Amino acid sequence: MARVTGRHAHAHSHLDAPDGPDVGSRPGARRALLAFLGVAGLATVLGLVLLWPQGDARVEDASAAFVAPGVTFQSAEVTDVAEACPAPQPAGGTGGTGSDPAAPTPGTSRGDVERQQGCGQVSARVLTGDEAGTEVTVGVPPEVSRSGLRSGDRVQLLQVPSQAGTETPFSFVNVERNAPIGWLALAFVVVVALVARLRGLLALVGLGVGALVLVRFVLPALLEGGDGLLVAMTGSSAIMFVVLYLAHGVSVRTSAALAGTLLGVAVTAAIGILAIDRTRLTGVSDETGQLLATFLTDLDFQGLLTCAVIVAGLGVLNDVTITQASAVWELRAVAPELGRAELFTRGMRIGRDHIASTIYTIVFAYSGAALSVLLLLSFYERPALSLVSTEDFAEEIVRTLASGIGLVLAVPITTAIAALTVEAARPRDTADA
Structure with a gap:
């Protein structure tokens, strides 16, 4: 044994x-x-x-090609969200003079619809950069407006260098999701x-x-x-x-x-x-x-x-x-x-x-x-x-x-x-x- x-x-x-x-x-x-x-x-x-x-320089050159010189990305806090614009109607479709008075005129583009109705807009206060504290209004895709975006959320804006005598233009890039993703990762x-x-x-x-x-x-x-x-x-x-x-x-x-x-x-x-x-x-x-x-x-x-x-x-x-x-x-x-x-x-x-x-x-x-x-x-x-x-x-x-x-x-x-x-x-x- x-x-x-x-x-x-x-x-x-x-x-x-x-x-x-x-x-x-x-x-x-x-x-x-x-x-x-x-x-x-x-x-x-x-x-x-x-x-x-080895840190090839061409990787940096490729990444720089995505953004024009002077263009920066800024963080902003949403203060107001307008309703999403209705989808533009194709020519010959219903709308305009049809049964729905709020529908856009046939053939109108999304930009025309936004200007006519004030829809598809998000107001936000810039939090970073030289324009911090500035209130801006930018257009967003309809799916973003319908996703539940609300006041207090943060978005990323693209800032183009301002021209002489003109206001610094901003445009919407995406919703910042770091905080909820971080909480989910912690859970x-x-x-x-x-x-x-x-x-x-x-x-x-x-x-x-x-x-x-x-x-x-x-x-x-x-x-x-x-x-x-x-x-x-x-x-x-x-x-x-x-x-x-x-x-x-x-x-x-x-x-x-x-x-x-x-x-x-x-x-x-x-x-x-x-x-x-x-x-x-x-x-x-x-x-x-x-x-x-x-x-x-x-x-x-x-x-x-x-x-x-x-x-x-x-x-x-x-x-x-x-x-x-x-x-x-x-x-x-x-x-x-x-x-x-x-x-x-x-x-x-x-x-x-x-x-x-x-x-x-x-x-x-x-x-x-x-x-x-x-x-x-x-x-x-x-x-x-x-x-x-x-x-x-x-x-x-x-x-x-x-x-x-x-x-x-x-x-x-x-x-x-x-x-x-x-x-x-x-x-x-x-x-x-």
Whole structure:
């Protein structure tokens, strides 16, 4: 009995999670796993060093082209909101002399309607800049007037340098939403802290690190013309190393999930490259892409789309891999007599259920993000197959399917890694002893 206990104790490692089940790992498999992660970590560090953005001046030139010299953005507090103007009637429509006396004359423009009726206007007091304290009136789109804008809200105004003898002109830019978004973010942090406690807070720290990698490395590197595939692989690997170990602890179980995640990212990248090439996607599908193409002529938009495919699947990929690794460890804890093949089979039963629910999550998440596009295409009443071929629709389909394939294949990959890494089967009576 003492000999068995000694072997069991030797199978454990200081890497095993302190809050996980009392299950060890195979020394040989553990060394192979850590060697793989060591190579991946060194490659990630090397990629960060070689691809780190150097602060190319052309990024500043591109950003300066959006605003004319002397133009500034000012904050203002809303003091009064007029009702939204009715939509201009097309020529030949009802209105003017029709049954509704308040309706605009047929063919009148929005500017004419505002001048005639005084609608669609917002009065505001400028809070920043040289004109602070000045009361101004600006026109806003009808949807802004109908959104619930009221006195006390803050808006952002564009100020153009005044000409000699003329009043400084202002125009509406957008509603400032920092305060409500900040309160919502605070509520999110509080709920996570109360429910998930320390583990949830560590996950939030990892999320912050991930955002920092995206803002300080991925985006600037892409703007400087970096290869989209290499930038995405390097940034994703760096994020996953930090997020997984920070949120789930340093353990063999987490390492198995990390290895599965990295391999899943590689599969997603391969599928994404192949799909983008075969579908001849350009990566320029909307006004944002066209604007980038105007100022960044040497930006590889297909590489940018590949990067988007990889980054889009990170969160869900991390979810399924850590779940599969934990499932295998828990199965070993409650059924120490199971062989590795049976352990893999039972782990995959859990994985299949997780795959089904996660696929729904991916598809509906993309559908919700593209709901306006779906409505517009439905309004056009075009055949479904012709919609699939449109650039904006095809991009979402390729992004969803490439991420989905990587996600699905990550489940058996992670389950196999965990089943091979966890300690060997033992008779139940020996384990209990």
